[in-house]
Amino acid sequence: MSELNNLLSSINLSDNPDTWKWNLDNSGLFTTKSLSSILDNLKLETHTPTFKTPRNKLIPQKINIFIWRVILGRIPTRVELDKRNIDLDTILCPLCNSHVESMEHILFQCTVTEATWNSILAWWNLPTNTFSNLHDTTLTDQTFTTSTLGKYIWQATKWTTIYMIWKNRNAKVFSKKDWCPATILSEIQAQTFSWFSKRSKKSSLEWHQWLINPSFYTSLNIQRMGIG
Ligand SMILES: [Zn+2]
Incomplete structure (x- = not known):
């Protein structure tokens, strides 16, 4: 008391x-x-x-959070699960079946994933050696443009690609869905267009232009797009 x-x-x-x-x-x-x-x-x-x-206003928070986890190496790849004594049938990459599935491998180095990255670079009319590793693609602001909007758009496109690769990897592993590079590219193009358009106050993104030449938008200034 x-x-x-x-x-x-x-x-x-x-x-x-x-x-x-x-x-x-x-x-x-x-x-x-x-x-x-x-x-x-x-x-x-x-x-x-x-x-x-990481915070990019052009893409949903779930993508920013996913990229944060990538940067911290907190993605449940087979190698990481194995380190935590989770019993798996294999630790090989579910896409190529020839290398162990580390985060760097599945997101960037796998020949299957690389094809998706190359299709993104081709869409943006960029050379295939634009970037080559996790550090270049996510941790740095490495870019090909000096415009602020260009950096935003290119970063958001890269991060969306990383997210879509993981999402489709999961669909293959858990739902036995086929990995289809053309579908994944279309998904990335449609999703980025939808997200960018919604988050641009003036909705000046045009679907045909986005599909044919997304680099066009990296030369516009940020006020014109109404983002910032
Ligand atoms: Zn692989």
Whole structure:
């Protein structure tokens, strides 16, 4: 009873209604931005000192989160599952069946995946040696354009491609769906167009132009597209 009295001694009850308070921010209000900033400080900086949580406004948050997991190496490939003693029939890549399935392999180095990357580069009219590894494609701002919008669009296209490769890999592994490069390319083209159009205030993306020459949009300025 004495302990209880001690605990309650500093508490003043009022007639105001109860409210929630977010103790991790001085304002007392919860925002995803404040949580993201706390996580950046606590976690990301210990892994990648110069890297902030990926955020590209042209694509949904689920893609940004997926890319964050890729950067941290938290993708449940067969090699990673095997490291955690999960019993698997094989640790070989489900697409080529000739290399172990590491994250770098399935997303970038597999000959099957490489064909998808090459089809993206061909669509963008870029040489096939534009980038070659995980670091080039996700961690750096490596790009072929100096325009801000161009960087956004190209980054969002790369990240969507990485996401779609993993999504289709899962469909093959878990639903026995055939891997079809032409369908995957079409899916990436349609999805990026849909996402970019919705997030561009002026909806100035034109489907035919996007399909034939997406690089056209990388030379436009950001105000014209209404993104920023
Ligand atoms: Zn493979």
